[in-house]
Amino acid sequence: MVYIGIDVGGTGIQMGVVDEKGQIIAKGAIVTRTDIPFEDQVKAMADCALETLEKSGHTLIELASIGLGIPGIADQKTGVVPFCTNLGWKNVPLRETFQKYIDKPIFIDNDATVAGLAESVAGVSANTDSSVFLTLGTGVGAGIVIRGKVWSGFHGVGSEVGHMIMEIDGEPCSCGNRGCLERYTSATAIIRMAREAVAKHPDSLIMSLCGGDPSLINAKMVFDAAREGDEQGLKVFRRYARYLGQAIATIVNFFDPEVIVLGGGVSKAGKFLLDAVREEAPKYCIYKSMPISRIELAELGPDAGIIGAAMLGL
Numbered sequence: 001m002v003y004i005g006i007d008v009g010g011t012g013i014q015m016g017v018v019d020e021k022g023q024i025i026a027k028g029a030i031v032t033r034t035d036i037p038f039e040d041q042v043k044a045m046a047d048c049a050l051e052t053l054e055k056s057g058h059t060l061i062e063l064a065s066i067g068l069g070i071p072g073i074a075d076q077k078t079g080v081v082p083f084c085t086n087l088g089w090k091n092v093p094l095r096e097t098f099q100k101y102i103d104k105p106i107f108i109d110n111d112a113t114v115a116g117l118a119e120s121v122a123g124v125s126a127n128t129d130s131s132v133f134l135t136l137g138t139g140v141g142a143g144i145v146i147r148g149k150v151w152s153g154f155h156g157v158g159s160e161v162g163h164m165i166m167e168i169d170g171e172p173c174s175c176g177n178r179g180c181l182e183r184y185t186s187a188t189a190i191i192r193m194a195r196e197a198v199a200k201h202p203d204s205l206i207m208s209l210c211g212g213d214p215s216l217i218n219a220k221m222v223f224d225a226a227r228e229g230d231e232q233g234l235k236v237f238r239r240y241a242r243y244l245g246q247a248i249a250t251i252v253n254f255f256d257p258e259v260i261v262l263g264g265g266v267s268k269a270g271k272f273l274l275d276a277v278r279e280e281a282p283k284y285c286i287y288k289s290m291p292i293s294r295i296e297l298a299e300l301g302p303d304a305g306i307i308g309a310a311m312l313g314l
Contacts, residue, residue, distance in 0.1 A: 001064040002056065004049050005310030007111065008032070008070045010086035014302070015049055017056035018310035022122030024303060028052030038092050046101035065105040065313030066098070069114035069305045073156050079108060107312035109152055111135075113159060114308030115298075116143020117150050119261050121311050123299040130257040133298070134161065136244075136266035139174075140182035143308075144255075150312070162186070164250065166243065184243040187219040187266050193239060194222045197232040205230035223269045241273070245280025252285050252292050263298030270297065 002025065006015040011032050016024040028048045033041055053063060072084030079095020095106040109117075116125075116133030125131035125145070133143040140162030144151040152158045162182035163175055170179025171192075183189055195214045198207050205228055207214070209221040225233025248260055267273065278295050285292050300307060 002053075002058050002062055003064050003310035003313045004053065004066045005114075005306040005308065005312075006045060006049065006066065006068045007114075007305030007309055008045075008068055008084075008087070009111075009305075010071060013045060013048070014306055015045070015052055016303075016306040016310065017053055017058060018307055020314070022118065022307050022311060024306060025058075026052050026056035027306070028055070032087065034086075034088050038089060039097055041087070042094065042097045043101055046098060049102060060102075060104075063102075063104055065107060066102060067107040067109070067114065067309035067312035068094070068098075069109060069111040069309040070094075071111050073110055073152075074108035076108075076152065076156050079106060081108065105313065107309075109150060109309075109312060110141065110143070110159070111305055112141030113143035113150050113152055114312065115263060115300075115304040116145050116261065116308065117311050118300050118304040118306075118308030119263070119298055120145040120148065121314075122307055123261070123304065124296045125259040125261050128258040130255075131259040131261060132159075132161075132251055132255065132257045132293075133261045133263060134247075135264035136185060136187065136262060137264035138186060138188055140186050141264075144257075148314075161247070161251070164247070166247070181243075181247050185240065185247055187264075189243075190219040190222050190236065190240055190266070191217050193236045194232075197236055201232045204232035206233055206236075219266055220268070223272060227272060237276070241276035241280050244277050246284050248277065248281040248293075248295060249284030252281070257293050259294045259296055261296050261298050263304065267297055 003018050014029050016027045030048045071086050074081050081092050081094045083090050098106050112135045119125045130146045135141040142159040142161035144159045163180045165179045166181045167179035171183035173180035194217050198204050205225040210216040226237035
């Protein structure tokens, strides 16, 4: 049997036919359309899924299920998506609508959750008892996997690690709260901190890397400046690593997973970031003499969304 995984993004929708070991057999893609009715977008996804299945050399009879990873949440019992902001979906019957076009079991979960599942099946956290996957991008998402199964909470809104309160009355967050973790450990946070730094220290290497225009600063520039020993780059990097280390320690203290996996765009900083976070996290853990969760970098990259969505069917 094979499985189809669909990674629903804000600008593009990637999909693939995946085998039971998490290997992608064939891929397909369409553009995300927010200017068409919800049902038309679902039909476009279903049509692409059927084309991708045909490309793989398999038939509907061999298709076990279809999984969708979305930048939102879903009711696991009904298949209704209460909200998916990037696509403008609100209380849409995604499972029921999709099954009008392909009558197979449909599974839906958050995109960070399915990426975490992918790593636990075919990536760095494979064959582990439990893992927490952190996506460090524009925001911060998380996926929790326990003994091979995702944990999304009783109401389907679990693993919103990015909205744990990091600082009381801290930076305002897009969710309406203040001081959320993603305001301190996302790529957006790095950029904000860097802009604050260069406003006071325009001689920083960060300014040279962005061509003198702070609006062009990105996380890579900050990390590159830090690697070169730039004082402001190092200050921002160390502050970021401290926040991320504290967040990881919080996860360790209340959940104690076997592995914590760092993914998303910020994780491309690689060993430079990993070493710093591995040094910081233990400082904030309760049991100083006990080993803590392994901290690793994700391995699957952009394919994680496809693989993890497909593996929901397992």
